[in-house]
Structure formats: structure tokens, C-alpha cells
Amino acid sequence: MLNRSSLHSGTTAYVEQSIPYPQDGKQGWWSGGFGYGLWIGILVASGFSVVPVPSSVWKNEFKLTGNGSSKDDSREAASVLFPSMSCLLRRKKDHGRAEALLIAAYGKGLKFSFDSSCTSDICS
Numbered sequence: 001m002l003n004r005s006s007l008h009s010g011t012t013a014y015v016e017q018s019i020p021y022p023q024d025g026k027q028g029w030w031s032g033g034f035g036y037g038l039w040i041g042i043l044v045a046s047g048f049s050v051v052p053v054p055s056s057v058w059k060n061e062f063k064l065t066g067n068g069s070s071k072d073d074s075r076e077a078a079s080v081l082f083p084s085m086s087c088l089l090r091r092k093k094d095h096g097r098a099e100a101l102l103i104a105a106y107g108k109g110l111k112f113s114f115d116s117s118c119t120s121d122i123c124s
Contacts, residue, residue: 009047014107
């Protein structure tokens, strides 16, 4: 999949940093760290430059932190930043796709204006 992409060697990939939670237990810690490390290894071996991004950092950037925030908010924010992809973010189960877009947006420095308009040229 990665070898067939049109991306050039040295392309930067922003990956959510795996941070275990105490309630996850040892198995959760191991499998989370294993999957995270596996993706880092695959991306680096494929020529990508990898930047780990803690979830608290990118979520704070898009005001998706706190008790009032939900996965629906992630889908809404991604739909505003990437209107051409909003049709792929309609279902509740699309929150993972939305969060991947938001991590990439964070990495590229895209900003979200909270009057429901985008301050990036992507949203033209």
C-alpha cells in the first residue's frame, strides 16, 4: 500500500503518539505500544519522516478536549477543515478517519476558526 503511493521519500507522516492509560492493564499497554512501534517502523522503512503527536496536543489545538467534547465534534471539525471529504465523515464510526485528518491538519499547521469557517486555502 505505501510503496504504491505517489508520495516522495522524506514525506512527513504525523502519527498519534501511543500513551497507555493505567486502566488499560499490561496487555493493553503492550498491544498499544506494539502497534504504535509497528507503524513507526513501517513508515520509516518506507522512507517517511515520522513525527509523533500526543493526542492532548492536537485535540487542544482544535478545542476537542474536556468533558463536553465528543467524537461527533471531531467529525464536525474535520468536515469544516476538509469540506470535500465531509461525505466520508457522516457516520459515527467515521470518527477515526476524522481524527486522522485532524492529526494531519495539525501537522501541516492548518487552523480552525470557531465561527465555522476555515482559515486554510484547502477550504476554498
